[in-house]
Amino acid sequence: MSINKNIFQSKKENKNILNKIFENSLEISHSTFINFALYDRGFGFYSNKKRMLLADFITSPLTHKSFGIMIAKQIIQIWDYYKNPKYFSIIELGGSSGKLKEAIISYMKKHNKKIYRSLVYLNIDEANNDSLLDVNFNSKYGCIISNEFFDALPFDRFQKKNKALKEIFIKKDSENNLVEVLKDSEKINIFDNNFISKIPENSRIELTNNLKEICNKISSFLDHCIMLTIDYGFEDLEKLLINNPNGHIRCFSGHNMDKDILSNIGNKDITCDVNFYFLNYFLEDTGFKKLGFCLQEKFLQNMGIANYFNSIKDPIEKQQIVSLMNPNGLGGFKVYFHQFSSEGFWPQGLNQ
C-alpha cells in the first residue's frame, strides 16, 4: 500500500511523540515502537483521520470490487463444502473501512440469497477499536479471511552478529536521537540453531510480535473453518534468509519508499514481508493444516475473473482489474489456504 501526500511533524511534535513512546522505558523493542507509530490513538499512522482522508491506498479491495467478488465465489464453495449450514460466519481480519465486506456481501445478496441469509460477518480492525486479541467469538462453521493484515502487524527485528542472533532494541538518548542496540533476548528461542546457522552474517530478519497468541486466538473463533490469507512475503528459507543487512521492511510516505522506521514517526506506513514460514508453523501448532498457496493472479483466474473482465465495458474499470492481476504488483501476492478441524477440502482458487 502507499500514500500520496507527505506530512512532516514539527520538532515540538516529534519531541512529544518520543516522550510518549519512551515514557516507561528508554529502551524498547521494535514491535513496541511500531505499535505506537502505527496505532497510537493520537499520532499513529492508522488512527489519524486527517491522514487517512488524504490517503491513496492501493490494496486489492480498494482497487476494484471484482477482487471481493472472486473471494465471495470462493467462500460459496466453502459454504457448499460444509453442506450449507444455517449460520455461516465470515471473520475478516483487518478489514479497515469494510470495502472487501461490501463487495462480498453485495455479490452474495444478488447471486446466492441462501448464503446471504445465513451470514454473520465480523470485520475485526484495530482502526475501528477492535483489536484481534481482545475479540471473543465462537461459532461452528465459517471462514477467516484477510488481505494485507499480517504485513501490518508490529514486528520485532533481529540481526546476526559474530554468528549469534541478537534482538535489535531502540534507545532514546538525552538529545532525542534514536539509536539501535543489539542484545540477547528470550524471543530468540523460537529460532533453532539450524535456522540461525542459515542466516547470513549481519543480515536482519523480522518476526511478528505475539504471532503465537494471534494464531491461538484465530483458532478459537470457529469449530470448522477455512482460512484464506492474502499478503506478500515468503515461506521459502532461501528467499527469507538472503544476505539482507536492511531486512524485509518497507516504509511508505507519499510516493516515497524507504527503510527508516525511526524517522517521521506516525506519518509513515511501516510494513514487512510476511514470514509465511513462521505463520504456517504457528497456525499448524494450533491445529490448522496448510492446503497450499498460489499467486493472486492465478487465484483470480481460477475464480473466473476473465469472464467478469469481458462483461465490463468501462476502460477504467478494465484497467483496475488488470492491475489486480499484475504479477509485479498485486497479482504477485500470495493466496494461502489453511483448514481447521475437518479434512478433505480443495479450494477452487488453488486449481492447477
Ligand SMILES: C[S@@+](CC[C@H](N)C(=O)[O-])C[C@H]1O[C@@H](n2cnc3c(N)ncnc32)[C@H](O)[C@@H]1O
Ligand atoms: C494494511 S491495512 C489493510 C486493510 C484492508 N484489509 C485492505 O486490504 O485494504 C491493515 C489493517 O489491519 C489492521 N490491524 C492491524 N493490527 C490489528 C489488530 N491487532 N487487530 C485488528 N486489526 C488490526 C489495521 O488497522 C489496518 O486497517
